[in-house]
Amino acid sequence: MNQTFTYLKTLIASLLVPAMLLGQTAGDYRTAAAGPASWSTVAAWETYDGATWNAASSAPTFADGVITIRTGHTINLTASVTADQLVIEAGATLNNNTGGANLTLNDGAGDDLTVSGTYLLRALNVLGSSGGTPTVLVNGTMNWFSGTVQVATTVAPGGILNLDLAFDKILQNTLTNNGTLNWTTITSNGNIDMRGATLTNNGTINEIFGINAAFFNTSGTNSFVNNGVFNKTTAQTVSINTLPFTNSATGQLKGIGTFTSSPANFSITNAGNIYPGSSPGLVTFANNFVSGKTSKLWIEILDGSGAGTGHDKINFNTAATNVDVSGTTLVVTENTSSPLQAYTILENTGGGVFTGSFATVTLPLGYSITYTPGVSTTVVVTKLAITLPAVWGDFTAIARGNQVNLTWKTLQENNVADFVVEYSTNGRDFSPLTTVAAVGNSSSVQQYQYTHNLPDVQKTNYYRIRQTDMDGKSAISAIRLVKFNKGNIVALTATPNPVRDRLQLSVQADHIRVVLTDLSGRTIENRNLQPGNHELNMSQLAPGMYQLVVFQNDKLIETQKIIKQ
Numbered sequence: 001m002n003q004t005f006t007y008l009k010t011l012i013a014s015l016l017v018p019a020m021l022l023g024q025t026a027g028d029y030r031t032a033a034a035g036p037a038s039w040s041t042v043a044a045w046e047t048y049d050g051a052t053w054n055a056a057s058s059a060p061t062f063a064d065g066v067i068t069i070r071t072g073h074t075i076n077l078t079a080s081v082t083a084d085q086l087v088i089e090a091g092a093t094l095n096n097n098t099g100g101a102n103l104t105l106n107d108g109a110g111d112d113l114t115v116s117g118t119y120l121l122r123a124l125n126v127l128g129s130s131g132g133t134p135t136v137l138v139n140g141t142m143n144w145f146s147g148t149v150q151v152a153t154t155v156a157p158g159g160i161l162n163l164d165l166a167f168d169k170i171l172q173n174t175l176t177n178n179g180t181l182n183w184t185t186i187t188s189n190g191n192i193d194m195r196g197a198t199l200t201n202n203g204t205i206n207e208i209f210g211i212n213a214a215f216f217n218t219s220g221t222n223s224f225v226n227n228g229v230f231n232k233t234t235a236q237t238v239s240i241n242t243l244p245f246t247n248s249a250t251g252q253l254k255g256i257g258t259f260t261s262s263p264a265n266f267s268i269t270n271a272g273n274i275y276p277g278s279s280p281g282l283v284t285f286a287n288n289f290v291s292g293k294t295s296k297l298w299i300e301i302l303d304g305s306g307a308g309t310g311h312d313k314i315n316f317n318t319a320a321t322n323v324d325v326s327g328t329t330l331v332v333t334e335n336t337s338s339p340l341q342a343y344t345i346l347e348n349t350g351g352g353v354f355t356g357s358f359a360t361v362t363l364p365l366g367y368s369i370t371y372t373p374g375v376s377t378t379v380v381v382t383k384l385a386i387t388l389p390a391v392w393g394d395f396t397a398i399a400r401g402n403q404v405n406l407t408w409k410t411l412q413e414n415n416v417a418d419f420v421v422e423y424s425t426n427g428r429d430f431s432p433l434t435t436v437a438a439v440g441n442s443s444s445v446q447q448y449q450y451t452h453n454l455p456d457v458q459k460t461n462y463y464r465i466r467q468t469d470m471d472g473k474s475a476i477s478a479i480r481l482v483k484f485n486k487g488n489i490v491a492l493t494a495t496p497n498p499v500r501d502r503l504q505l506s507v508q509a510d511h512i513r514v515v516l517t518d519l520s521g522r523t524i525e526n527r528n529l530q531p532g533n534h535e536l537n538m539s540q541l542a543p544g545m546y547q548l549v550v551f552q553n554d555k556l557i558e559t560q561k562i563i564k565q
Helices: 002-022
Strands: 029-031 045-048 053-055 067-069 074-076 081-083 086-088 093-096 103-105 113-115 118-121 126-129 135-138 141-144 147-149 152-155 160-163 169-171 174-177 180-184 192-195 198-201 204-208 213-219 223-226 229-232 237-241 245-247 252-255 257-262 268-270 273-276 282-285 296-301 313-316 329-334 342-348 360-362 367-370 378-383 390-400 403-414 416-424 431-437 446-452 460-469 474-476 480-485 492-495 502-507 512-518 523-529 532-537 544-552 555-564
Touching: 086 093, 113 118, 135 141, 152 160, 252 282, 273 282, 273 313, 296 313, 296 342, 296 378, 329 378, 390 460, 390 480, 390 532, 403 416, 403 460, 416 446, 431 446, 480 492, 480 502, 492 555, 523 532
Parallel strands: 029 067, 067 086, 074 093, 081 103, 086 113, 093 118, 103 126, 113 135, 118 141, 126 147, 135 152, 141 160, 147 169, 152 174, 160 180, 169 192, 174 198, 180 204, 192 213, 198 223, 204 229, 213 237, 223 245, 229 252, 237 257, 245 268, 252 273, 257 282, 273 296, 282 313, 296 329, 313 342, 329 360
Antiparallel strands: 029 045, 045 053, 342 378, 367 378, 390 403, 403 446, 416 431, 416 460, 460 474, 460 480, 492 502, 502 532, 512 523, 512 544, 544 555
16 A cells, blocks of 8 residues: 555656656647748647646636747737736747737736737737736837736836837726836827826936927826836937926936926926936936926036036026926036136026035036026036146056956046046946055156956946045046956947947957947948957937947847937
């Protein structure tokens, strides 16, 4: 009896182990061939009986187990379907692109739709719920071109949500973006119509408008919270229409064009950051985005070519309305070669003035600010003197293993005291790593170096050098970055993206070749690069999307999309 029982246990275990290892249980479905095939086509599916995969006798429904669209396979919804535990593997596609073919999710265990490949929602279809609280997780790409999302959706880090085509998108649940949301409009519509919805951005929203678009507070209780980056890349207007909006302390509103609200005096919470352009740039805001808020305005001065090209500028355009800056922090940074002149960095173009005194003002050495509360329609900073006793040469940051080697040169020194190496993991908040004594006085090239032994090998590391002279005056170098991905050195990082003039390339590997092409495949640049810092001049290129193809030893290692403003 005991021997028989032991034999049965062994037999059962031998049958179950393969299924357990593969995560399969009886009743699971998977696609049988690459297709494309209709969901309702029975021959497109296989089902698991607990031991082997067999041809299905019916198409899957929510009453079945896990439903998997496998890598390389495409399924088309041609009629409405209710599903649960639906998995779209990397390299697989589910097209929800036939009118009236809605996808309804049943609230089962775990995420009810996991997108690691591509899911297309179009033809005014509904991604809906049969009850409960089903969830969608986007690890790959979701193309939401039209229709309604009624289920809680999360875009994971590395995931992409594309909003495209000339149709409004109706959101009726929570949408949390931890990855990238690309919001594109063409010739009409393309708005986000919120009906009992919450949009939380912890990642990046890229606005790529061909026509103005808006958030609409249509019905129910809605809100938009920005904890990440909202990046406007075009001269069009994005409007927040009676929608409660919060730009948190970690939030960034950046880019060009116009941010506005309707009505113009609608209540907005803004404790976050505003960065015009892609350094530099010109952006316009309705006054209520800043007036009376505790926001931080970041202004960069590059050269003397004018607002939007040589230096950042923020315009405020609400008619006959003042801007109260009493809670506002103003931070101005500069390129050390900026000419001695005045720079208008803020302007109230609507007919009002600026009131209140800035909570904090940070200016580069040698700068003054011209602003009279209650009188001024502009805020002007003026560079009065050259303050730097050092003439900078090259500055590079090169990763070697899990260390970063920093080297910098001066071409001339006059009473220089020292150099402080500063470090950041977010590109904004820097702290000192070490202090290196300077030669002090020299008319020849001097070279310095420092090795950072403990960079963060999970993310991007930013470095800059603060030079201080004998009188205590200081200036800051350009920023260099080294990017890691799960402990591995990223061979090439391109910034800024979107780019207006010059694309900076940080090369961290040998034998790198880059090819810049337009979307038609025409080659614009083809260049071999050594480890260090390089740049591509894109100032003469037409605005739009470009491809940066990266080779190492003539083997393709990655392709990056570059947006030219």
